Amino acid sequence: MKWMTTKLHARLAALSLLVCAVGMAACDDSPTDDGEQLRWEAELTGAEVDGVATVLSNETAFSAAIEIANAPADATYTWRIAAGTCDEPGDPVGDTDLYPELEVGEDGTAEAEADVTAALDEAGEYIALVLDESGDDPVVISCGELVLQD
Secondary structure, eight states: OHHHHHHHHHHHHHHHHHHHHHHHHSOTTOTTSSSOOEEEEEEEBOSSOEEEEEEEEOSSOEEEEEEEESOOTTOEEEEEEEEEOSSSEEEESSOGGGSOOEEOOTTSOEEEEEEEOOOOOTTSOEEEEEEEOSSSSOEEEEEEEOEEOO
16 A cells, blocks of 8 residues: 555655646646646545645646546546535536546556636645446545645
8 A cells, every 4th residue: 555655655756757747838728827837736546546646826826736546447437626625525616517527448547637717725625536437426536625835
């Protein structure tokens, strides 16, 4: 289990660098280009699927990146940032159509990014959710609570 935590921390660091690089190379019309940015990170856990999420937010919008591992090959999941906690999930933040599907490859991994015009309150509680919406009711596959970074 320790190797998994170390591996997830390494992925979180790599994803963080990716988000920073994307942020610096983004077009001028990115919703998070203006104002002071806050950085949030989450380590997602589930029965099988684990992952990491990073969010950069300003007063009016945020950019989110997610990476999952250990998923069944060729599965398709939805994901989103939502208010609340993993024990008590709330409403999605922003339009769920802005979050592209996670399409799992043969290696059991998937990643996606979203730019969302919606604000995250610095004092709020937020989560990154991965959902299987192939049945009648959505099933939470993996969840992680976003932690505001210093």
